[in-house]
Structure formats: C-alpha cells, structure tokens
Amino acid sequence: MAMKKAAFIDFQGTLGGKGTDDIRSLDFYPFSIEAIKKLNDNDILVIGITNQSHISKGELTWDQYNEKLNSLKEELKNHNAYFDAVYCCPHTSSDNCNCKKPLTGMIDAACKEFEIDVKGSYVIGDMGMSDMILAKNIGAKGILVLTGVGKGSLNEYRHTWKDVEPYFTAENVLEAVHRILSGINT
Numbered sequence: 001m002a003m004k005k006a007a008f009i010d011f012q013g014t015l016g017g018k019g020t021d022d023i024r025s026l027d028f029y030p031f032s033i034e035a036i037k038k039l040n041d042n043d044i045l046v047i048g049i050t051n052q053s054h055i056s057k058g059e060l061t062w063d064q065y066n067e068k069l070n071s072l073k074e075e076l077k078n079h080n081a082y083f084d085a086v087y088c089c090p091h092t093s094s095d096n097c098n099c100k101k102p103l104t105g106m107i108d109a110a111c112k113e114f115e116i117d118v119k120g121s122y123v124i125g126d127m128g129m130s131d132m133i134l135a136k137n138i139g140a141k142g143i144l145v146l147t148g149v150g151k152g153s154l155n156e157y158r159h160t161w162k163d164v165e166p167y168f169t170a171e172n173v174l175e176a177v178h179r180i181l182s183g184i185n186t
Ligand SMILES: [Mg+2]
Pocket: 010, 011, 012, 013, 014, 019, 020, 125, 126, 127, 148
C-alpha cells in the first residue's frame, strides 16, 4: 500500500468554535466542510487531533464527546465529506500522558492505523504552542490558521513557540487546503 499524505487537523479554533473551549461548542465554520471535502477528493487523509482536557477535569463526559463528534460526522456525511479518523487526548498536563499536543501520541496512533508519509504531511491548527510545535516534533509541515486563537498565537503568545516557524500562515483552514493542493498539483 502506498504511503499517503495526511492533514492532521486541530478541532477547536481551526474547524469551528473558539480556540480554548471544548467540543460541545464546536460548530463547523462555514468553510470547514468544503476544506475537508477537498482533502478527501485529493486522497489526503483527514485526521482530527484534539486535546479535550475538560474530560480529565470531569467537565465533559466521553458520552457527551462522542455524541457531539457523531453529529459533526453526520454533518460531514451529508456533504459527502468525512474524517478518516479522529484522535482525542482527554488529559491535562498533570496526567503525564504522551498524547496531549504537542506530544506525539495521537500521531503515533494514526501511524499504526494508516501508512502515512509524515514528512509530506501537514498539521493545521490555531495554537502555535500545541499545533506548530507538534508539527516540528513529528517532522511535518505546520500551518497556522488565524481563526480561533491564531492571531494571538502569532502576536502576544509568539514566545510560547519561538523556536518554530510555520510552513505558512493562512487566514483559515480552507485557504490552508487551497495552498496545500496548489503546491501538490503544480
Ligand atoms: Mg485549536
């Protein structure tokens, strides 16, 4: 089986909702479904990677998480789009897990499930200190989007990921996907 490129996509602040909330408030931005569908149509794996520390804190149950995730998947299905997989880290930093972004556990899990060309893959997210450092940690290309906390990440919080440069910065996930695909198709 040929290795595939993947887009590892953050949830909160990248596909919808706010940068720091949990999945319950995540409704897709108007452009997010089109972005996912374009990746689907171009044979790039769409892998959701989301930190949901409200679960560990006891503020969000797995049932609530799964119920909301299923409704998001249903909405995608109605537009002939899909996630190839979604991984969730439920932990807080004090849980000492290996999956809370920017740690790589969710990517490691994805690489067991799929044959992924990680170096040719992308991490798309709005938080430099988790998403862009993750991209660096796995050797993929990090794309910072300016939705969610993206603008703050690029300005007052730039020091939290100062040793990392994004591959590029995009207004939103759809612009990020357009630029990915124009790079691949030219
Ligand atoms: Mg985010």
